[in-house]
Amino acid sequence: MSGLLDDAALRLRSNPGAMCAMFVVVGLVALALFGPWFNPNGSETLDWLHVASQPALQSAHWFGTDRLGRDLFARTLEGARVSLAVGAVASAVSLAVGIGYGAVAGYVGGRTDHVMMRVIEILSGLPLIFFVIFLTVIFGRSEYLLFLSIGAVGWLTMARIVRGQTLSIRRREFIEAAVASGAGTARIIVKHVIPNVIGPVVVYATLTVPQIIMFESFLSFLGLGIQEPHASLGTLIAEGAGEMEAAPWILLVPGGFLAVLLLALNIFGDGLRDALDVKER
Amino acid sequence: MPLPVVAVNAGVGTNAGDSANDVLLRVADLRVEFGARAVLRDVTFDLHAGETLGLVGESGSGKSTLARAILRLIRSSKGSVLWRGQDLLACEPAALRPLRRDLQIVFQDPLASLDPRMTVGEIIAEPLRIFEPALNAQARSDRVGEMLERVGLAADMIGRYPHEFSGGQCQRIGIARAMILGPKLLICDEPVSSLDVSIQGQIVNLLLDLQRDVGTSMLFISHNLAVVRHISHRILVMYSGRVVEIASRDALFAAPVHPYTRALLAAVAVMPPPRGAAGPARAPLTGGPPIAGAPRRAEPAASPAAADFGCAFRDRCAYAVGICGTTVRLEEIAAGHWVACHRSQEFTASPLAPKD
């Protein structure tokens, strides 16, 4: 695979927008992970002296504080960590399940495919929010549940995409050659189908990360996800929305972070697609 | 003629299997349908151990479909493919897989038949992994290296990717993969059609060398009569999904009987330039009845009854008469020479006189 990846890496490197976006993403992730070391304030420390204070570089709180006096910078970074974790884990889950499911459905075809796709259609028909609420009611609120429920929904589209890609390579000669060589179905799916559909899939995955983060933010905004005192970008934004008139920075700091993160992820994802998929330029 | 020895007369088109000759493959009444269209119909022939059977036809003849049907890469609706006595089409998939070890295929598009995400070494090693899983990595690598050298590539190319190679080299890789287990039958589906003329000879010679070393029988499919002529013992001509003539190589080229075979030979015969002779560049086309229209693909039948009857070639044939509308079968008109034509007896009587 490295031969084709080298070509792709070269193309990616010559795309300034995508490279910029990639550095931004890496920068934000690094900030989220290592930022707290540079910030003496904890995210849960309540600073009664500086309640809802404005961002000021000279003060102890660079980005201000919220209604309870918690340092916004620290809160935002914690929120970012949570959101990124959710995005990464949920994407990974949907990738793993979606790829396997879609490849099998697409390659085996026939009635198996029929049944598998009907299952997906039924699941897609379920209203997402009710599904999550339902799970929350049964299992209580927990972050792991959040990851799972988002991943459990995200795999549907991934499976459809993988199935589509599989259908398009199923009749290609190297697959016929593998059958003629005596390879069994499992071997063909694992060794031939999946490596050849992974390109568009990886690209789609990078584009689903922002979608998932958005979705998580949405759920948290509605109160269904992360609970106090933990924060995610969504909860912070919800909080900030309430304080918009009096202390706009409480909204703008986490909101800005989220916006920049999503934008960078999207641009990078596009760049990755262009690099991996030569025909589509 | 210095080809590997199988007595030419031993070739038999259909039944009456001469048990003295090792019939490796017996195809009987094979039929393949794509929806309402019968793209292969009543295909029957034998292939003997050690022989090279050339399969000739134009587009729509079904020759590539036949290759895939024999290997059960596509589904047949009727008929049997007896491989050393066992019907490939009737057995369970699990029973079929071990047989694939001896039935290999080389495809027309060299690059497309190689998995772009695998290295050349992995591609060639795959049959070993499937059928000789006990081999350790070093042994496998050695066998692959050996095979690479055998097909004329350097062993150190083992880590490269298919797209780094030219068409001819990719075809060598495909041949290495097909031959690494020493199969008993190699089906070559237009193996040199997409290659340059100066390279075609290399690949054909390679196939001949490997065939001689390993003792493989070959089914060589091509639309290029000239290439087929040089390497086949017997030749099968197909038109619109049916077999129209089977004969030994010499008999076919010296005295073809079926009108389609004759038209095919006439169309090709004028192409190569007169070598060394002082022929004018603008020589008019000569030889054989003019052939109009295009090779026919099997059409979906207007009415099911009408489609299956009659000779598929009759709307282009210069000799078609009323009886050509009825079902035609392969008949043995001379030892080892089978023709599917109602008027074959007449043509055999005076084979070179075009009648109208």
Place this chain on the structure above:
Amino acid sequence: MAPILNIDDLTVSFPQPDRSIFAVRQVSLAVAARECVAIVGESGSGKTQIFMAAMGLLAGNAAAQGSVRFEGSEILGAPAPQLNGIRGSKLTMVFQDPMTSLTPHLKIGIQLAEVLVCHAGKSWSEARIAARRMLERVRVPDPARRLNQYPHELSGGLRQRVTIGMSLLCEPLLVIADEPTTALDVTVQAQIVDLLRAMREEVGMALVLISHDLGVVAGLADRILVMYAGRIVESADSAELFRGPRHPYTGALLKCIPTLSGPSLARLPTLPGQPPQPGDSVDGCAFAPRCPRAAERCRTERPLLREIEDGGARRVACHFPLSP
């Protein structure tokens, strides 16, 4: 008589970050009125790129240098409006695969009529009548019905007749046919060669025939140019070339073509090695690595295309040409 097409010192390259890939190297040729010139070569020889450059159809990343004059005016690198004045009308092209050169979603009649409407200023109804007449001329059976069909409803041979008809609609001075028979069945190839010959006599246009198939070329060409690695290595009258090739590559190529007559061989004649790819750089003669006659001089000094006293107008680029 002045040549219709004059190509001088044409070089087509594709600049890459580290080097340039040369598809065509310093090719010069001329096509006179009513003449049929065949350009023969294998993959990587550059034969198609020459005429892509002439027609202004080069890929965006290609760089072309030299001169291409059509009817005396320079057209290499000319702006699109100037090219559009001659392309499709006076200078037309027939491509290899009619399935991809015809627009799949437009009926045949429209595609044919469009040529006349755009280039000859006819009205749609006049153009349709002319289109139908052209289909008759190119021997398409049942032309009225065919006009209303889509490309995929026609067989390969019929489609190619349509594209040939399209190229002749405006009575061109020069038709460039790029491998017109390669994608067709053998029995159909013969018909198309017949058709091209008949059209040449009826319409009287000059024809450039690009092919790798010497057999097809033999039936049509007045002159043949053999290309290897982006250069012309031999140029001769058609009959003379077949009677006695002078360049070792031409000789080997003729030997490599398997025949239907003569003794059948246990091994096919072949050339060792493979044709050089456009990206390979060469010192000396590009054919030297594969040439049985190569000497030290061939590896260091590139032979120039020069005339040989031969009776005909023969030129060869070889230090040690074959003897007649």
